[in-house]
Every structure is written in C-alpha cells, then in structure tokens.
Amino acid sequence: xxxxxxxxxxxxxxxxxxxxxxxxxxxxxxxxxxxxxxxxxxxxxxxxxxxxxxxxxxxxxxxxxxxxxxxxxxxxxxxxxxxxxxxxxxxxxxxxxxxxxxxxxxxxxxxxxxxxxxxxxxxxxxxxxxxxxxxxxxxxxxxxxxxxxxxxxxxxxxxxxxxxxxxxxxxxxxxxxxxxxxxxxxxxxxxxxxxxxxxxxxxxxxxxxxxxxxxxxxxxxxxxxxxxxxxxxxxxxxxxxxxxxxxxxxxxxxxxxxxxxxxxxxxxxxxxxxxxxxxxxxxxxxxxxxxxxxxxxxxxxxxxxxxxxxxxxxxxxxxxxxxxxxxxxxxxxxxxxxxxx
DNA sequence: AACAGGGTCAACCGCTGTTGC
DNA sequence: GGCAACAGCGGTTGACCCTGT
Numbered sequence: 598x599x600x601x602x603x604x605x606x607x608x609x610x611x612x613x614x615x616x617x618x619x620x621x622x623x624x625x626x627x628x629x630x631x632x633x634x635x636x637x638x639x640x641x642x643x644x645x646x647x648x649x650x651x652x653x654x655x656x657x658x659x660x661x662x663x664x665x666x667x668x669x670x671x672x673x674x675x676x677x678x679x680x681x682x683x684x685x686x687x688x689x690x691x692x693x694x695x696x697x698x699x700x701x702x703x704x705x706x707x708x709x710x711x712x713x714x715x716x717x718x719x720x721x722x723x724x725x726x727x728x729x730x731x732x733x734x735x736x737x738x739x740x741x742x743x744x745x746x747x748x749x750x751x752x753x754x755x756x757x758x759x760x761x762x763x764x765x766x767x768x769x770x771x772x773x774x775x776x777x778x779x780x781x782x783x784x785x786x787x788x789x790x791x792x793x794x795x796x797x798x799x800x801x802x803x804x805x806x807x808x809x810x811x812x813x814x815x816x817x818x819x820x821x822x823x824x825x826x827x828x829x830x831x832x833x834x835x836x837x838x839x840x841x842x843x844x845x846x847x848x849x850x851x852x853x854x855x856x857x858x859x860x861x862x863x864x865x866x867x868x869x870x871x872x873x874x875x876x877x878x879x880x881x882x883x884x885x886x887x888x889x890x891x892x893x894x895x896x897x898x899x900x901x902x903x904x905x906x907x908x909x910x911x912x913x914x915x916x917x918x919x920x921x922x923x924x925x926x927x928x929x930x931x932x933x934x935x936x937x938x
Numbered sequence: 939a940a941c942a943g944g945g946t947c948a949a950c951c952g953c954t955g956t957t958g959c
Numbered sequence: 960g961g962c963a964a965c966a967g968c969g970g971t972t973g974a975c976c977c978t979g980t
Contacts, residue, residue, distance in 0.1 A: 632966095
C-alpha cells in the first residue's frame, strides 16, 4: 500500500553508505548548505534519494553529533523526557544536544526499555506494570478473605518508616471490605497452599474491587515518593535539570509522579516499585509461595545504612545494581527493624 | 572451528504535516 | 479548498558483531 519507496525509482542506491559517498555529501553541504534534499543528490553527484541523504546527514555526518555511549545523566534525562513526551524522539533529541532522534530511539529500545521491564516498570506508562499490579490486587483480594488471620499492619511493615498515610489508607480500604485487623503477627503465619486455594477462588467482582483499591494504593505511593525524597540526603545534579524544568514549565506536566514532587532528575518511579517490593517481600515473610510472588529483585539485600542512592556506575549490570540500591530503603539504626518485620 | 542466538544500530519504509501554487 | 512536492517523524528491518555452546 502507499507510494513506492523513493529509492526504487531511477535505480538509486540503497544500503550502507561508503566513505566516498559520505565525503561527497559532506563536501556538498559544506559548500552549499543543507536543505532542498530532493535536488541535493543530483547536484552532489550521489546516486541516492534525497531522503537517504538527509538521514545520513542528520543521523551520522552532522559535525555536532556526539558519538559514544550515553552517560547516566543522559539516560536519566531520556527516561524523564520520555515519561513526559512519550515516543516523540525528535522532541527528546532536541533537548539532548548532540544526540539524534534515531540514536535515542535505538538506545531506548535496546537498553532502557529492557531495563525498565526488568525492574517491573511499564516503559510506556512509566508506572509499575499492570500485570504486577493486578497480581498485587488479586493477592490483596485473597488477603481480604483471609483478613481474620492476617495482621495487615505487619504486612505494611514499612508504614511507620515511610508514610503512615499509606498504611492508614490501605487499612481503611481493608476495613471497608469488612476486614478485621488482628492483633499479633505470630498468629498470622499463612499456609501457602491455603492462600493458593483462596487465590483460585477469587471472583471477578472481587478483582475489580481490589483493582480500585490498588488505584488508591498508587495514589498513596506518590505521597510515599515525597517522603523518599526527604530521606535522600544527596541530590543528584544533572545537566538536564534546567532543560527539564523548562519543559515542565512549558507543558505544565510533571512526569506522572504527582504534583507534590519537586522536579529533578532522580528516577522517581523507582519508589512505586520499591513499594511493591516491600509489599511483596512482606508477603513472602507471611509465608506466600515465592513462585506466586514475583518481586522485581528477588534478592534480600540487607538494609543499607547510608542514604546516598546515586552511584555513577559504568556497566549495564552496575546500572541495574544501582537501581537495586535505589530500591533499598534507608532505615535509621535506632529503629528496631526486626520488630517491624 | 562452526554454528546459533541475541544485541546493536544504521538505514529504510510508510505515513503525516507543512508549504507553495 | 485542492493538489502536489517536500520535509520530517516513528516504526521496522536486516546486516553485522559478539558471546556461548
């Protein structure tokens, strides 16, 4: 369908450019400037279509192109810009000097997208993946049925550390479902096979009800993120910050984190996942079969004493590891963690 | 050494938006 | 307003490279 490719006409060349072709194009553009791409190939004695010449110039030959690996700052900027602009690669590229839309698009598809997926974040919405949320909802629903045996305040063990509102809200959600908050954690160890049976018996209307409560849960995580911000003692100073702030002012839109957040380039979405991780790990502590509970990072890294989260790692693995570090909550040593968990 | 599988990225394709007549 | 030419964008492809077996 549609018109035929321009290069099909007149036996124009396709495929990789040779050094000779590159030189011809560079020489011509240096002499005459770019533009009028349609007539450029003929004038430059190139057997290419204008489109191909434009692409070669803008994506590869342009003198102001910055080549090489993306820095962490650039990566953070891309993630943030993508959360605002979506797949508007040219708009994103215009805010990253020296990078082309094609380069950013490729980098997104080959690196960032996969990393976000690994972290349980939907690369389209920049929120925790719906399937994980639904899993949480279903588990939550199962917990509704089992509420006589579950100490939900223990389930939300991080509440007192991070955001009492979150737990309070969830608890009230639970009590709206006629839940009763039991008294003591020792009584509440779950038999995983029993939970699995409950899991299978969940009705669609129960699932919907709990998806609704999960929506509230997500809203509350935004408050949680604000608290996490306060916990962080080191603010990362990214080059993109001014650019992003300008963009936020232009669009009036913050990167889906909730208006209460201060704009900076820290990866706020982490907090959503961190919340899920905590919830899942607490579920694990309650005896859920690990095969039922997929945590973004299954390791049980010890709680960190430092609250600095930004590490300028180099390799892919290191960056993943850094993300994992960000997920770790900072627990003051004065707190009795064992008591909370 | 040979092969398979996966990752990367330059280049292409098809579509849409803009401009000029 | 309608049309054609052109520029630009985002999605996709395929050649190449690397790594593991």
